Amino acid sequence: MSALDDLPPLRDVIRRHGLSAQKSLGQNFLLDLNLTGRIARASGPLEGATVVEVGPGPGGLTRALLALGARRVIAIERDQRCLDALAEVSDHYPGRLEVISGDALKVDVRPLVGDGEVRVVANLPYNIATLLLIGWLSTDPWPPWFSSLTLMFQKEVAERIVAAPGSKAYGRLAVLAGWRTTARIAFDVAPSAFVPPPKVTSSVVHLVPRSEPLPCALSALEKVTEAAFGQRRKMLRQSLKSLGVDTAALLKATGVEETARAEEIDVDGFVRLANTFAQLKSGAGAAA
């Protein structure tokens, strides 16, 4: 296979810029441009798209995104040591790479992305990966500003995102992801693909926003799933008591068995529970 670009090999870039990986920043770099190309392609067509990348590091995935036709990449990097290496990528693709030096948890990219198709693609720092995903899934209004999320997680987290009811991995994350998106694992990545290798296998997850998720207030869904999965071994008639509404009435109105447990309830069931909970709560407020 021909080289993705004629920039220097990533090992040289890392050596020249002294980018020894820091654990505190979740730094596990990908040096194989075939693999970064595969991740970039998993996000869907890039021609003409704007891509938001969290944590470009030395730029392996960034280079793939640009080589495969992204019109613009907006990359947010916390480690200032990476900025010179990224400037070289930017010089190679004039006007197409914008690097924001900062914390992705704090930067609001929405004003920067403009019109047109926006995809989020990242080999995420694992210490903040779930937090970032929840932030994107909690975006309001919905449909959101991005047309897909293609993200590397630890495999165990990836399995929690795509989990089906009845499985051990099914929980709050799967309900939130399943309510607002269709999510699937695109492929696994072995530890040996990273420098340094993490202890566990990783997976690339591809999420596509649903254009019309079942109507439901996010806050009510969060409260119901928190209560239900907070005591996942208990029956719902017990675990939902912490919601402070008439649990028997809530379950009856929703058509959910009192003896059911959280992991047996599918996303539609949780949406019904959340909507009925919100009604009972506002009724209780009005009666008070």
Ligand SMILES: C[S@@+](CC[C@H](N)C(=O)[O-])C[C@H]1O[C@@H](n2cnc3c(N)ncnc32)[C@H](O)[C@@H]1O
């Ligand atoms: C797993 S590495 C991925 C690096 C590169 N994209 C690759 O695939 O080789 C995660 C990257 O996220 C950066 N990072 C860590 N915390 C961050 C934060 N809060 N905001 C932005 N970037 C962050 C790290 O410095 C690192 O470059």
